[in-house]
Amino acid sequence: MSTEATTTSGSVLSISDLHITFSTDDGIVQAVKGIGFDVAPGEIVAVVGESGSGKSVTSMSVLGLLPKTTKIAGERRLEQTDLGGMKDAELRKVRGNEIAMIFQEPMSALNPVYTIGWQIREALRTHQDLSKAAADARAIELLDMVGIPNPPVRFKQYPHQLSGGLRQRVVIAMAIACDPKVIIADEPTTALDVTVQAEILGLLRKLRDTLNTAIVLITHDMGVVADLADRVVVMYQGEIVETAPVRELFASPKEEYTRKLLAAVPVLGQRPEGRRLLETESLEVATEDIRLEDEELEAQIEETAYALEIKNLVLEYPGRRGQQKNRAVDDVSLHISKGEILGLVGESGSGKSTVGRCAIRLLDPTEGQVFIAGRDITKLTAKELRPLRRYFSIVFQDPASTLDPKMTIGESIAEPLVLHKVVEGKALNDRVETLLDNVELGGHYRNRYPHELSGGQRQRVSIARALALDPQLLIADEPTSALDVSVQARVLDLFLDLQQSLQFACLFISHDLAVVDLLADRVAVMQHGKLIEVGTRDQVLHSPQEDYTRRLLSAAPVADPVLQAERRKAWEAGKLAPVAD
Secondary structure, rough: OOOOOOOOOOOEEEEEEEEEEEEEOOOOEEEEEEEEEOOOOOOEEEOOOOOOOOOHHHHHHHHOOOOOOEEEEEEEEOOEOOOOOHHHHHHHHHEOOEEEEEOOOOOOOOOOOOOOOHHHHHHHHHHHHOOOOHHHHHHHHHHHHOOOOHHHHHHHHHEEEEHHHHHHHHHHHHHHHHOEEEEEEOOOOOOHHHHHHHHHHHHHHHHHHOOEEEEEEEOOOOOHHHHHHHHHEEEEEEEEEEEEEHHHHHHHHOOOOHHHHOOOHHHHHHOHHHOOOOOOOOOOOOHHHOOOOOOOHHOOOOOOOOOEEEEEEEEEEEOOOOOEEEEEEEEEEEEEOOOEEEEOOOOOOOOHHHHHHHHHOOOOOHHHHHHHHEEEHHOOOHHHHHOOOOOOOOEEEOHHHHHOOOOHHHHHHHHHHHOOOOOOOHHHHHHHHHHHHOOOOOOOOOHHHHHHHOOOHHHHHHHHHHHOOOOOOEEEEOOOOOOOHHHHHHHHHHHHHHHHHOEEEEEEEEEOOHHHHHHOEEEEEOOOEEEEEEEEEEHHHOOOOOOHHHHHHHHOOOOOHHHHHHHHHHHHHOOOOOOOO
């Protein structure tokens, strides 16, 4: 099928004049405002837009998965069948059978107490008249179809025994079990590293080609859109602002919002001048209000030492029931100078997050040394380490799980200041206000709770809390991977402004090579717990010496359909993909 299909006749899925409203404590919220689009058999339509644009709500409405309090008007048709007029029992026959859904987080979509095989078998037997043996055989066949190695063994395993990429393949196997006419894929690759993502995208493309399945792809990753989509639907505040074939949209977007959305995408090999993604002024950080004096801390650090130095780090997890130990980190040595950003990249399971946790003693290494400003923290007791904890901080990937839901935003930011007895009273309140201002939230957010904020706002709160004690070393572990493209751009620009103003050293852990290309001064690459390549950003990302690094770079999709088509061919042929000029 043409990569620029625009067919609207003979549609397998049709949405027209769709309105969706929610009743909230603050009144009626109109989430979707009269939108419509069609999807032809074998066509991949990407629905894009920032958080709150209505794209996921639209997809959930197709299968009747929204709360009962939701009001839905308009048509949702599967060929000639009106889905909106169906009762729950009728919709259950459609779900998984004629329309299947792939959710963003496979761990929440799979039942942890049942084996992989049991779950696929039940999905089959719900819709098809199959014996247990026949369903088991079909389940193993499906696992093989989606590229899971050793299907009979995996069939008997539980979700927690599989990697993120394998779990996502299991979810896809369940989705295609009954040969559905439509698959709705809601952020199917967000949490995956670039090589696994490339394999999953190739799998979806193969399913489309072999089964002629229509796919509605909901994503914030414009590289994935460029790689997979035939047409693109751009949504903003519940409305469709633009629809176009993928190459036309990327080459000449007609609407201002679409142009801004594409401009916000970090592109591997195209680091913008000034390293800023958005056309906004740099943030004025009130550094004089953030800097904290600490004589006890200053007495323990060496001014001329690296902010972080790791020597021959090893971390082993004990094996279960006589099994061998699992060496997650194997003889890793690296350093970060003051004011420097080191990007740490690698596939899932490479050990990069484990290194970050060992760096600040969230994990105790099995062997090796970790020096913070010249002090070996691996030998310090908890009491001895406490003053040094003001020197470093961490920002995690998911702020929703790291912010206490019972504490206000102001209380969360103030907590490290209170625990370390740095300031109190009016000075504490003033510092919280300054920190909120510096992450562009403002003091009026201090009395809100985490659930009242968007994902991007929660991540800003996490950054403000991490900077509360004026750390000179920051560990950032995938801090923007779950954010949509426009929010990610704002958070990345904010992060750069803060780092350049405050000059803290940073270990930036990410699977997004374009983001690392934007931020990092130097880059380190990990594979199977080992550090295989370290160098400047230009050396590692643009003239890599190791085959594994070249493979990572080849797998990373770029937001350019023409170039990405060339890169995909090279990736599938096992060659080095061309990069953007």
